[in-house]
Amino acid sequence: MSVDAKQAPREAGRAAVVQMRGISVEFPGVKALQEVDFRLLPGEVHALMGENGAGKSTLIKALTGVYTPTAGVTLLDGREVSFSGPADAQDSGISTVYQEVNLCPNLTVAENILLGREPRRFGAVDGRACRARAAELLADMGLHIDPGSVLAEHPIAIQQLVAIARAVAVDAKVLILDEPTSSLDQDEVAELFRIMRVLRDRGVAILFVSHFLEQVYEISDRMTVLRNGRLVGEHLTADLSRLDLVSLMIGRELGALAEVERLAGQAGEEASTVPVLQATGVGRKGSVAPFDLQINRGEVVGLAGLLGSGRTELARLLFGADRPDSGQVRIDGKALHLRSPRAAIAAGIAYCSEDRKGEGVVADLSIRDNLILAMQAANGWARPIPRKTKDQLVEKWIKALDIRPADPDALVGKLSGGNQQKVLLARWLITKPKVLILDEPTRGIDIGAKTQIQKLVAELAQEGMAVVYISAELEEVARLSHRVVVMKDRSKIAELDQHATVDDIMRLIAHVDERSEAVAA
């Protein structure tokens, strides 16, 4: 089935539900958007593409009334509109679901869906009608969960879908999904896409923002590409190759990616067999089944598996963030008692959490303080790093990792995701670790920063650092790793060598599925 065939008639018959013309948004000293045109047709999934800082969020915020454009007009169903805020936009049929679930975890699913517009009886909220209406909406989306259950009991993915149910409960004409998939695993993404298609076929116009190219190609009908606040082009998804898209987004050739491949390849030849970290029978009840793992000098070991497979849990055990209750870890042959992250750090292990905001950077501190935090903690409070040394280190690493803004006094909370990740990486690199554990270092960051970080990992390995690399993107793991450890259902199921392909990994994960299904049958 060709996408073109489906596309053409849909486009021909319908007027755009949203039309933005010549939109500019300016902040003092910054032109965030410059004369951008954008249109959204009913019954399509429209991907908004661009690097971090390209203006995607700004465009969405200009559409939903968070920002007031300094120039340009916005038409909704042909009428000029100007919203005072997201609530106002929602009243006109434009609903937004954000990357982080913005619901009340301690209320029930039904209450969350209908919050603020509950059915009433004699002036009081009618709980029964509320649940019935919610059940109807959920069934409509093919979601079978108890509307009376508390939201927090459900996994993040379901919560995300509940947020979407809430968004469409107001008969949205336009649904904006800002990075909805960044915390979902593959099955959950499939479920989300199924629901998106249901809504699309019902005539809802969906604006979709995602950093995952594969997902964009799977779900979207059309895409608009932004770069540096300007419109680069609008294309049918089927007409634009991935390579062309990436070139449009970053405005340069893909030499950098090729470089990563080359470096990773070289490092592969040079990876030694000198073990740095040896884990034997390490595990923790309810977290990860006991596993053996050896990581050599100059080696990148990838951890692959679905969300919830135990890949993060394994990393946390190696770092002492959770205390293992069995097994032993040796660093350079010396046994290590992993009672706290502090002990792990002292032995030369560093860990970048997948939860950058919650467990990584300290948002209200400056770039300078964040960079030296781990080193200072290792030194102890009584031995402050001298101002001069501090400035030299900070200047060096801001430059080396191209952290922007290059202002040591800027608060880290104000930086983009990619730059926060770089700050976190630099914080550890300053401590010169022997083993660097990276959990989803490239999630939710733009392709430019992504490439830089992958390149850095390859270089670090080449210099002799042992790296554990966790990513939901199997291509990334396969490309960077000398060895791939496959996780499934909270245990290590296989270890593949350098020639492992994405298919190999997928087959391993799926194979266990088949077997367990066979047993079930």
Place this chain on the structure above:
Amino acid sequence: MTSTRPLDRFRSSPLLWPLVALVVLLAANAVVRPSFLALRFQDGHLYGSLVDILKNGAPTLLIALGMCLVIATRGIDLSVGAVVAIAGAVACSSIVGAGDPTSAKAAFVGMGLALALCAVLGLWNGFLVAALRIQPIIATLVLMTAGRGIAMLITDGQIITVRNPTFRTVGAGFLLLPVSILIAVAVFVLVAIVTRKTALGLLIESVGINPEASRLAGLRSRTIRWTVYVFAAICAGIAGLMISSNVSAADANNAGLWIEMDAILAVVIGGTSLAGGRYSLAGTLLGALIIQTLTTTVYSMGIAPEITLVFKAVVVIAVCLLQAPKVRAVLLRRTPRRPARPVSDAEPAAAQHAQTPTASMVEKVAQS
């Protein structure tokens, strides 16, 4: 990022409005009672209303210093008032029970005992908060309630009076200035040096802003939180010695009553957020002075005792509002803005204000 013009930097400093409030209060006093600003030098001692304010404010300042660090780690210590009572009770009953109740030795033993017990009480608070992970407001409520009971047990429910010249020096003595002022200043300087010249301040702030990220960066989050409660209790202990020494008596019921509220207010007025993180010692100092000046003003202006607390509340709300970015924006609008400073400079500075959580909290309240 920071503006280079001193005036602009001053105008954007979070300390500006507390300072303005203090100056206004002092000026109001001077207008009502011209002798207010007068200082007299007599018998080698300095006298005057300003000295009185500093002297009476010393215990509040000490407690506010401890409270400031506790609040910076996202905690709060409600038990300081009770610890004040316990410190006084232990010191006085020990002195009274000594072989020679007037000797210097008795005084030092009594005070040493009192501070040691306060440190233990701080360990207890820290244990509940840092080790058992009980919410600080509940954990310290335990000692707030039980503490006065303990003080009553120690004093047998009586007000114990002592006659010990050495002990009396702490709260009522003079060394040009009242000794209590010198002690408070010494502790202030000590805290400033220990937290700002070492990395301790950074680590405390880091733990307060993001405890889990701090733990994963290798900080001893638990030890740091534990330590600040011990420090707060010792500060409260010293304040308790001052208060009971000043009247040469231990009053388990009334010593340090509601002083935890004054201390928390001082910290908040000084621009440190109850949400933890960035703290300001200078702000806390200003806050404590404002609180004490207010109290003095209320008395000296003859405001009826019934409305004293309401008056205090009004001033506190005013100072907090003045710290809210929105209110400040309205107030500063009159001054010429664009020509004075480049836009690129002004904006990040404004963004930093929005980061002051106290101010944004007030702003939220104002909005709702």
